[in-house]
Amino acid sequence: MSLITKYVLISIDEDTLIAGARKVETELKRILEELDLSREIMVVETGTMGIMGKGVVILIQPDDVTYVNVTPEDVREIANEHLLKGRPVKRLEFTGKIDQSVISFRETAQELKKQTRVVLGNSGLINPESIDEYIAVNGYEALGKALTEHKPEEIIDIVKKSGLRGRGGAGFPTGLKWSFTAPLKNKPKYLVCNADEGEPGTFKDRLIMEGDPHKLLEGMAIAAYAIGAEKGFIYIRGEYTLSINRTQKAIEDARKYGLLGQDIFGSGFSFDVEIKKGAGAYVCGEETALINSLEGGRGNPRVKPPFPGVQGLWQQPTVVNNVETLSNVPAIILNGADWYKSIGTEKSSGTKVYTILGHVHNPGLIEVEMGTTLRDIIYKYAGGVKGGKFKCALVGGAAGAFLNEEMLDVRMDYDHLGEYKAVLGSGAILVMNEESCIVDMLRNILFFFKHESCGKCSPCRIGTAQLYMLADKIYSGQGTDEDLDQMLTLSEAMSTTALCALGQSPYLVIHTADKFFKDEIEEHIRRKVCMKDICRMNGAEHK
């Protein structure tokens, strides 16, 4: 056996594939052959490294040098200068600040700062298509421990004590959710992983599945054991081809290793997973709509109660959990509830994965402790605001809230945001600089709700159409003070009468826009001007 001296990790995800990662990889392997280095230097495909919008990203270990925007033409220079002579190619080196979250993964690889890498720890470090690599970093150990050392009730207890809360948006305590379904005697029971990820600006679940699909499967198997389910489904958004393929491969490999299927670890517990592809509707992310869609029908939400935990898929008890939620479970079982509770804040334990986008220098994906301030996320991790001063951030996607400058120091967790009637939601943070117009944004978001309303209940079907019409009036210089008042009252009425959270959500964006940017909206109404020159005032052509 020869000695490997260096690893070249190449990030393969949808962003880097578009940028030509495969071509770079082929070229790299060709040149290493040519230089006769292919036995010493190993090229490894990994998931995301948390750097977005910077083309092909590669990381050279153990030197800890990251290159971005790498093209096939650059490969020879990297090989000659860096790999052969040990001189990093400065021109391509990544110096941005989001690197911090990536650095924190690396530190952990060296047994430091373990806490910040619960979900994304392996992403960018192991080959997501290799079950062996996952097992080499203690993969499936938590499942083994759960099945051989714990009773299902004990698992629920540990998860309850850990304080884990749902990462799909609502933040419902996970252990508590499981405890409703576990004691029910009806069989079969189902575990459904919600990977529909439709919240605008959110793609964390995609990158978790692309980067570390086995962690999700392990979390699912543990959850299934806790609630007594033998069958699981992953409902993946139809557009997520790479996630679907990688997760499918992971399922097949896990079956081959006996980590899914009959009598896992000789414990008598059996569990298998199947992927279902979504067909493009935001509302299908709502758990009861998702269940209807899984059954092959229209994805309309159901009336609750009965809750899915009691009567869900095919009327059987069904637990629905988000990808990130389930991906937290293995680490909790392995390290214990106290360890997990020690991360984050008192009432929101653990980490949160955010996608941070819009007018920032380094858009991307980060995992930080619960309770990190918005200011740190924007300035420390995302490199600060681009193209002007900070105006506001839309936190939580379309179903979220606008936060302005005064709110930069708010700690990002369920309770602190809750104090301001804001939400963490899916973890999307969209930053806007002062060149953006709030009316324009609001109109775009309300168009989204109108378009995605499933039409089942009238408050939302009619309400979302009215809200968009009113916003459009203001956007085109035809708005009146009454229109704004009506938007406020109507969305409030919807928040108490709509059947599902989709129809209840416009309230938050409208009210936070009004609270922080009333002057700007009134300018559009009273003076008929858009100071940013974005809105098409005076009834010019609009959609």
Added chain:
Amino acid sequence: MEALKIHIPDNEQYRELGAYIESVRNMPGPLINVLHKAQGIFGYLPMEVQAFISRELDIPLSTVYGVVTFYNFFSMTPRGKYVINVCMGTACYVKGAGKVVDYFKDELKVGEGETTEDNLFTLTTARCFGACGLAPVLMVNEDVYGHVDRKKVTEILKKYRSLG
């Protein structure tokens, strides 16, 4: 009720779909899988195809139609050879996706949801793709393009026109 008078031709495409339906018949809730498959075969889902699926799966046509029209992914009208799908998600929107749509409207002389006369391009918009790091983003069939501006729009159209 009067039986449905939709003529279903017997050809290779229907036979392929028929065989697929056989293979999933016993799976619970197969309708969406069948529709995915059918759209893959036919490119879209005209009434005949829906009637065929309804008959084969023994599901009322109204239910099939209800599902087809519910999901954005399914289309009842033929599409151009290249479907241009511009992301209008919030992140792309702040980065100027609205303008990108306008450029296409300008160049192709079609509105949203319409197909060019030569059946080459269909212009559509979609909700967030989850590729926000590259905003504004668009897809042409399966290919994704990021950081799109006016120049890139022209290049993209040129590329597909030359492919024919």
